[in-house]
Amino acid sequence: MKIIPEYNGIKWMLICFGVFLLAILVIGCIEQNNIDQGNISNQSEDEQIEQKEAPMPYAQTLDEGEEISKVKSSEQTVSTEPEHGLALSDMSVKITSQGHIATFQLYDTVASKELYEQLPLELDLTNFRDAQWMFYPPKKLNVTAQEAYHDGKKGELSYYGPWGDVFMLYEDFYAGDEMHRLGICITGINEIANMSGSMQIEKNELSQEEEETKMRISIQASGETTIYELNDGKAAKELYEQLPLTIDVEDYSNNEKIFYPPKKLDTTNTPMANAQFGTLAYYAPWGDVVMFYDRFGSAGGLYELGNVISGGEHIKNMSGTIQIKKV
Known part of the structure; x- marks a missing residue:
């Protein structure tokens, strides 16, 4: 009978043990990968749910002093369908609340004209995130992509289609969804923040002297x-x-x-x-x-x-x- 030396038995035991550890390691990696994929999937679903359930599209206030630098150049291609440029009209409106008055020059857009035609109005004001006062005109306004924007600036009069509200910004604000510009504050920009309760909005028609x-x-x-x-x-x-x-x-x-x-x-x-x-x-x-x-x-x-x-x-x-x- 051939006798196998004892050290060969130990050798085979070590090999088997090594294979066993390798198998455990492989199984562990596979399970961890499945867990990571599950977390990513759950996170994606949570984000989608959060996005759908978000009551308003506003995302964050702009950092103080934040600005975008662009170079003016004859070689620069500038779109003639601007994202942030609209011509002003002759329409001006005055908003009064609690003795505070602000006037706005409206842009030459369909939505601005539709708001103007509904005046005068007396409506309640609602504050949103300590950055804007909003109100709801009786009739919704028709907006276009040309008036859309995301980076709101203090003093802008704008419209949010899904809610049908017009709002006055008294702080710079970033909108995660599209807002639509209606006008720009020309007097009383610092009065907007002090408004509350109800307000009156009316046509600010110029007298002969003002003309x-x-x-x-x-x-x-x-x-x-x-x-x-x-x-x-x-x-x-x-x-x-x-x-x-x-x-x-x-x-x-x-x-x-x-x-x-x-x-x-x-x-x-x-x-x-x-x-x-x-x-x-x-x-x-x-x-x-x-x-x-x-x-x-x-x-x-x-x-x-x-x-x-x-x-x-x-x-x-x-x-x-x-x-x-x-x-």
């Missing part, structure tokens, strides 16, 4: 005169206060003339520009005033100051030194 005090400026260049009517934004008012000016005009790109006022303009309560032929705008990053003689669209940091009311055909030919005066 006569509209800010208009003339720009003379090469013997021709171009006249602009300024809006009620703070930037437009600050430009108006610097007049008269004798200043050099420059070409930029193939659709605008620019000049640099001595003092930079404060863009608080100033609407973003959706530049068309005749738009007078201010590009905050550069500090230049822009006179458009062709369609441009919108760009980050481009604000509307006003629009041409006569002599727009002369903008393209402006050169050298120009004189800017109050009319």
Whole structure:
């Protein structure tokens, strides 16, 4: 009989034990992978449920001082269907609550006109997340993608379609879902936060005296005169206060003339520009005033100051030194 040495038996025992440990390790890895996949699946389901059950689409307040920097360049492609640029209309509304008054200039949109046509109204105010006061007009408004936005700014009057509420922002706010702009606060922006209870919203129609005090400026260049009517934004008012000016005009790109006022303009309560032929705008990053003689669209940091009311055909030919005066 052949005798197997004892050390061979120990060797085989160690091999078997090693195989057993390896099998346990493999099984453990498989089970852990299944657990991880289950957690991911459950997390995804929880997120979907949370999203569906979220009462409002607002996500978070913008960090103080947060801003997006964009470069103005002739090589930059700028959409003429802007996400954040709308032309202002002649419609203005006044909102009064607890003795606090704010006025808003409405944009030239269907939704803004539909709100305007429902006025005057007396409605209750509801606060949301210490950033806005909202109210519900009797009839819902028809909005389009052009008015949609996510990053709300203090002083904006906007509309949220799913709830049918109009709201005034008194703090910057980020919206996880799409809101739609209706207008911009032109006076009383710091009064909004102090409103509560009920409010009255009415058409803010100008009297004859107020009509006569509209800010208009003339720009003379090469013997021709171009006249602009300024809006009620703070930037437009600050430009108006610097007049008269004798200043050099420059070409930029193939659709605008620019000049640099001595003092930079404060863009608080100033609407973003959706530049068309005749738009007078201010590009905050550069500090230049822009006179458009062709369609441009919108760009980050481009604000509307006003629009041409006569002599727009002369903008393209402006050169050298120009004189800017109050009319």
